[in-house]
Amino acid sequence: MGKLVIVGTIAFDAIETPFGKTDKILGGAATFIGLSASTFEVDATAVSIVGDDFPQAYLDLLSNRNINLDGVEIVKGGKTFFWSGRYHNDMNSRDTLVTELNTLANFNPVVPENYKDAEVVMLGNLHPLVQASVLDQMTTKPKLVILDTMNFWMDSALEDLHNTIKRVDVITINDEEARQLTGEYSLVVAARKIHDMGPKYVVIKKGEHGALLFHNDEVFYAPALPLEEVFDPTGAGDTFAGGFAGYIAKTGDTSFENMKKAVIYGSTLASFCVEKFGTERMLNLSSAEIHKRLLQFKELTQFEIELQ
Amino acid sequence: MGKLVIVGTIAFDAIETPFGKTDKILGGAATFIGLSASTFEVDATAVSIVGDDFPQAYLDLLSNRNINLDGVEIVKGGKTFFWSGRYHNDMNSRDTLVTELNTLANFNPVVPENYKDAEVVMLGNLHPLVQASVLDQMTTKPKLVILDTMNFWMDSALEDLHNTIKRVDVITINDEEARQLTGEYSLVVAARKIHDMGPKYVVIKKGEHGALLFHNDEVFYAPALPLEEVFDPTGAGDTFAGGFAGYIAKTGDTSFENMKKAVIYGSTLASFCVEKFGTERMLNLSSAEIHKRLLQFKELTQFEIELQ
Numbered sequence: 001m002g003k004l005v006i007v008g009t010i011a012f013d014a015i016e017t018p019f020g021k022t023d024k025i026l027g028g029a030a031t032f033i034g035l036s037a038s039t040f041e042v043d044a045t046a047v048s049i050v051g052d053d054f055p056q057a058y059l060d061l062l063s064n065r066n067i068n069l070d071g072v073e074i075v076k077g078g079k080t081f082f083w084s085g086r087y088h089n090d091m092n093s094r095d096t097l098v099t100e101l102n103t104l105a106n107f108n109p110v111v112p113e114n115y116k117d118a119e120v121v122m123l124g125n126l127h128p129l130v131q132a133s134v135l136d137q138m139t140t141k142p143k144l145v146i147l148d149t150m151n152f153w154m155d156s157a158l159e160d161l162h163n164t165i166k167r168v169d170v171i172t173i174n175d176e177e178a179r180q181l182t183g184e185y186s187l188v189v190a191a192r193k194i195h196d197m198g199p200k201y202v203v204i205k206k207g208e209h210g211a212l213l214f215h216n217d218e219v220f221y222a223p224a225l226p227l228e229e230v231f232d233p234t235g236a237g238d239t240f241a242g243g244f245a246g247y248i249a250k251t252g253d254t255s256f257e258n259m260k261k262a263v264i265y266g267s268t269l270a271s272f273c274v275e276k277f278g279t280e281r282m283l284n285l286s287s288a289e290i291h292k293r294l295l296q297f298k299e300l301t302q303f304e305i306e307l308q
Numbered sequence: 309m310g311k312l313v314i315v316g317t318i319a320f321d322a323i324e325t326p327f328g329k330t331d332k333i334l335g336g337a338a339t340f341i342g343l344s345a346s347t348f349e350v351d352a353t354a355v356s357i358v359g360d361d362f363p364q365a366y367l368d369l370l371s372n373r374n375i376n377l378d379g380v381e382i383v384k385g386g387k388t389f390f391w392s393g394r395y396h397n398d399m400n401s402r403d404t405l406v407t408e409l410n411t412l413a414n415f416n417p418v419v420p421e422n423y424k425d426a427e428v429v430m431l432g433n434l435h436p437l438v439q440a441s442v443l444d445q446m447t448t449k450p451k452l453v454i455l456d457t458m459n460f461w462m463d464s465a466l467e468d469l470h471n472t473i474k475r476v477d478v479i480t481i482n483d484e485e486a487r488q489l490t491g492e493y494s495l496v497v498a499a500r501k502i503h504d505m506g507p508k509y510v511v512i513k514k515g516e517h518g519a520l521l522f523h524n525d526e527v528f529y530a531p532a533l534p535l536e537e538v539f540d541p542t543g544a545g546d547t548f549a550g551g552f553a554g555y556i557a558k559t560g561d562t563s564f565e566n567m568k569k570a571v572i573y574g575s576t577l578a579s580f581c582v583e584k585f586g587t588e589r590m591l592n593l594s595s596a597e598i599h600k601r602l603l604q605f606k607e608l609t610q611f612e613i614e615l616q
Contacts, residue, residue: 137333185398188536209517212534221608223529227521228496260611294613301609302530303568305602 002249004044005115005142006033006122007134008238009104010054010062010072013278014084017091017232022239025278026058026223027083029124032235035282036242036269037122038065039290040250045118047109047134048070051078051102060304068287070112073248078103091230092207108122109254111137119143119252124238125150128157128164135167136234144254146170147199148241151177166198169254172241174205189211201259203244213263222263223301225271225293236270243269268293310557312352313423313450314341315442316432316546317412318362318370318380321586325399325540332593333586335391337456340543343432343590344550344577345371347598348558353423355379357415357443369591378420386411399538400515419425419445426558427451430553432546433458436465436472443475443602452562454478455507456549459485474506477562480549482513488497492512495520496527509567511552513545521571523564531609532572533579533601540585544578551577576601 013027030046037044042150046066050059051133062067087269107130116139125130125148135145147168153161154177165171171194179185182193191202191214202214208230210223243266244259251258271293321335338354345352353376358367360382371377392406415438424447431439433456443453453474462485463470473479479502487493490501499510499522510522516538518531551574552567559566579601583589 001484036551105458138493186536188534209514210529210531219534219608220611221518221531221534222611223518223531225610226496226527226529228494230494257612261613264613298611298613300527301531301611303528303530303572303606303609304565305572305606 001041001043001062002252003115003118004037004042004245004249005047005111005118005121005134005138006030006037006044006242006245007047007109007122007123007125007131008033009081010046010048010050011081011083013234014050014082014098015232015234015277016086016097019088019231020277022277024082026061027234028081029126029238031062031279032238033122033124033242034062035065035279036069036239036266036273037246037249038067039243039269039285039287040246042246042249044068044249045071045112045115045245048113049073049075049103049107051075051080051208053078054080064092067095068112068115071110071115073110075103083236087233091233094233109134110270116140120245120249121145122241123147123164123168124241128153128160132160132164132167141251144248146172146241146245148172148237149177151180156179156183162197165194168199170201170203171199172203172205172244173239174207174237176202178202179184188214195218203263205240207236211240211263211267213259217260218256220256220260220263222260222267224267225297225300227271227274230274233274234278236273239265239273242266264294264297268297309349310428310560311423311426312345312356312470312553312557313370313419313426313430313442314338314345314432314550314553315353315417315430315439316378318354318356318358319389319391321542322390322406323540323542323585324405326397328585330585332390334369335433335542335586336389337546339587340546340581340590341430341432341550341553342370342374343587344373344414344547344574344581345554346375347551347577347593348554350554350557352376352554352557353379353420353426355417355419357381357411358387359382359383360390360410360591361386363507375424376420379418379423381418393500393542395541399541405439417442424448428548428553428557429453431476432442432456432549435510436468440468440472440475451560452477452556454480454482454549456480456527456545457485458558459488460490470505475504476507477510478510478511479507480513480545480552482515482545486510486512496522510549511547511571513539515544519548519571519575521567523567525533526564528560528564528568529577530568532575533604533608535579535582538582541582542586543590547581548574548578550574553584563576572602572605575607
């Protein structure tokens with residue numbers, strides 16, 4: 001059972017979509033990554049920070065899914081990171097209403113001793129120096145380090161971001177961010193430039209249009225399952241990354257062929273995430289449902305063609 | 309060898325892209341559809357209209373590809389339809405600079421006698437009443453009627469468009485147009501509504517994001533090949549439609565499985581079209597190149613996955 005280190009936020013989210021709004025509910029990158037990765041048999045630990053306002057019941061939801069929480073610091077008298085956002089009608093864009101860093105402002109991640117030899121490290125979206133400090137703590141070189149990031153760090157900490165990107169094997173990034181990071185409109189050219197920055201594998205997430213996996217001159221395109229309704233996109237990218245990381249940790253196979261499968265698993269899990277508010281769907285997801293949707297993915301994309 | 313009727317414009321285009329600009333060159337929906345369809349062994353006729361300013365050399369380019377031109381009216385003293393457009397840097401949007409209908413304003417399509425029993429009819433983007441008049445001339449019911457249209461007719465001739473849509477088997481439409489036609493953002497819901505308007509098959513073209521084929525509850529997603537550079541998108545949609553129609557005409561098989569292949573052929577041919585200005589790439593395309601790219605398409609999307 002492969003070990004997986006997940007670093008990222010554990011948070012309160014308050015979400016408004018055209019379908020309704022929530023109070024403060026369970027959210028955060030490490031939460032979504034963890035819930036998604038734990039659909040595989042992996043030995044995962046979440047490295048994060050919360051305040052003592054964070055309900056034990058939420059922590060129990062994670063530990064009940066065999067996510068080790070030894071690396072989650074609970075700050076006495078501190079308040080948990082809080083994000084609030086409102087999605088527009090097209091569900092592809094959103095306004096951030098509130099960002100309260102709270103305890104996250106002083107987050108010094110500590111990887112539990114027992115996980116410093118983990119095979120896979122998943123660096124969720126955080127300040128690139130915080131991501132790097134996790135890598136510094138690993139005592140054996142991980143088989144695969146995956147980094148997720150966003151435009152905020154390109155605007156505010158580009159040099160640090162470049163230094164961290166240098167050290168990772170896989171980057172997951174959305175299409176607009178790939179264009180911002182490289183100044184290239186063509187995703188093929190953008191992926192090549194990111195490749196030159198360090199990562200051997202570049203995953204470009206295109207939301208409802210699916211995801212591209214680049215490795216040298218090879219490319220794989222996993223379309224997203226066309227959905228009748230996207231209820232709440234929050235966490236979809238992290239759920240994708242968690243599925244990707246979890247599948248690699250479980251199989252221990254970092255070949256391009258296996259990464260294709262990891263991308264399909266990631267897309268499949270993300271397609272569930274958006275069906276309900278926050279983590280609700282991921283917390284009520286059976287392996288039978290996952291299997292059924294994997295078959296749908298296969299039907300969606302597979303074809304036989306004779307060359308003439 | 310299946311018979312294919314193509315109706316659409318044969319035109320002059322003048323194109324500006326970030327890579328350069330052209331004088332008046334060969335363009336038009338029937339041109340691109342014809343060049344694409346004629347990569348298959350089909351007996352195709354183009355039904356269109358030009359002025360006597362249209363060079364015989366351009367007509368020869370089409371007839372040399374075994375496209376019958378008996379249905380192309382040459383108006384003495386008339387001028388050929390002319391379109392000019394400028395693409396923005398992202399290549400996804402464009403401004404129309406000039407539209408001179410000229411002879412197209414009085415186009416009454418006449419299907420050559422020998423093609424009134426054609427198995428496949430491809431109605432290129434034109435006024436829906438003009439498209440309908442082609443169907444009126446068919447003496448035997450075609451196996452498959454495919455209609456391409458655009459937002460212009462939704463704005464200016466919606467009732468006529470609805471009446472023509474009722475009579476076709478397949479509609480090809482882009483994502484924004486599908487949303488406009490149905491008032492639905494979700495493409496799954498939009499496809500279902502278009503299905504209810506008549507067409508049993510709905511193809512939604514998403515440009516660089518590929519194409520979706522819907523039929524009842526089945527869906528197939530053909531991603532677009534990620535390209536290093538899109539040089540000129542003009543004619544890509546028509547080239548897609550021409551590949552689709554040509555493959556169906558050649559095989560005579562209108563099953564969903566075969567339509568998947570038709571979509572893949574259409575995407576493959578469209579991926580060439582955008583590499584050069586106008587028809588240039590389609591006029592210099594070998595079957596070896598098409599085969600190679602079909603294999604790339606297969607590599608791009610195919611995966612093996614074991615259920616666990």
